[in-house]
Amino acid sequence: MSSLRENPYVKLARLDKPIGTWLLYLPGAWSISLASEPGQVSDLWLLSLFGMGAVLLRGAGCTINDLWDSRLDGLVERSKSRPLASGVLTKKQALFFVTAQLLGGLPILLSLNMYSQVLGASSLFLVTLYPLAKRVTFWPQLVLGLTFNWGALLGWVAVKGSLDLPALYLYGGGVAWTLIYDTIYAHQDKHDDTRVGIRSTALYFGDKTDSWLYFFAGIHSTLMLLVGYLVEQTSPYYNKLR
Template sequence: MASTVTMIQTRVRVSRAVYRACTWNMSTACCRYRNECEKTFLRSKWRYTSSSPTLSPICLRPVVCPSRPLRTSHNGWILPRVSAAAVVEAMPKTVQPYLRLMRLDRPIGTWLLYLPCTWSIALAAQPGCLPDFSMLALFGTGAVLMRGAGCTINDMWDKDFDKKVARTANRPLAAGDITRFQSLVFLGGQLTLALGVLLCLNYYSIVLGAASLSLVLTYPLMKRITYWPQLVLGLTFNWGALLGWAAIKGSCDWSVCLPLYASGVMWTLIYDTIYAHQVITLSV
């Protein structure tokens, strides 16, 4: 009996040792494989430079960005970082000025226009149900088009001013990449597509959406006559808080829509004022 117990204990010890060895070998192999992946990725971020045109030793100069660390997935794989600006840069040269005119290389404005729409669409959904994804997609398309149209109108109004400001001198109209007539034709195309999106909604929403066009057209002029252009921007950017509810319910419940709209306007006042202070030295 004692010999049997001793034999079982010995087998258990051997099994544990084998398990530890296998586990250590697997983890070591995974770590080595991951390190090789990181080295390969980092190696692709190095570029070769030569100190002279003669056959001198090649030296490596790393391209580093400490403020933007490598992105990894949950299993350790390194993910590529793709920015909107890089996508625009990859487009044909003849198309790039129009995409930059729409600010597609800086999509934060589109998100700020789109978010109030999602709030009201979500609030208007039936209790216990998810928001209408087709409506979210429709409003997302409209946000891209109307934000692009608003930026086009803004640049057409401010072309002469933009040339004198360092922050805006590289905008397509100010830099002379496209003419004012070309931007006008492009604006007509954007508004036509936006009208097509609007016509997919109910009649009440069509009228309500068309009413926002006056704000889109006049906002750029507010910067010339008032110290509170952010207020007009808030009224414009948060119109989707009214439109999203109307698109789902068929009309606006003002007891819900007005507080939501007002809170969105206050939110815009805050973030646009912060942004104005951040770029104040570049806007003089």
């Protein structure tokens, strides 16, 4: 198992750090569950497809990110040992790998309805845009939120065949949630980021980070309460929001 964790392709896809896959998967799983008819079990096959898709898309996104950032990653303590930054893998190898991951996800996408296929394919624009955001804006965490929570829209459409207001509220709540956890995460790199010219909400918020996080938490809770109300959830849902 330890040798598998040290495989450079495993590291490139961040399979050794599964929390990111969960963070990508959860908005879609929430959406599928909330879009299901009240009192009925969520579509387990659809939840499984989204799980497999989360593994592949998160891996592809990390590979694309490292292709863009291999030079910058080498200047940051936390990321300098990544396969591309350290030279263990070449960019050509990474391009073949990301192509394989995207092709692996294609049958999953094609198994969904047509609206979901178009919506799912459009997420690749955000996946590609995120690595560039940190170079031009102090809000790359917002772009990450828009990317990581795309499943909230996709899951709803996969179940309902249409994009309705609860899905938009769920998407917005997920974006606020991502802004919270990724801003906290970005604080560990802020000294290196300042030195190499990478931007983040951690740098932008500075000493006011706590206030901003409370603000985003308020947005998240409000939108999640609205989602629950619109889909007629009962007490167990609201207990989870406490």
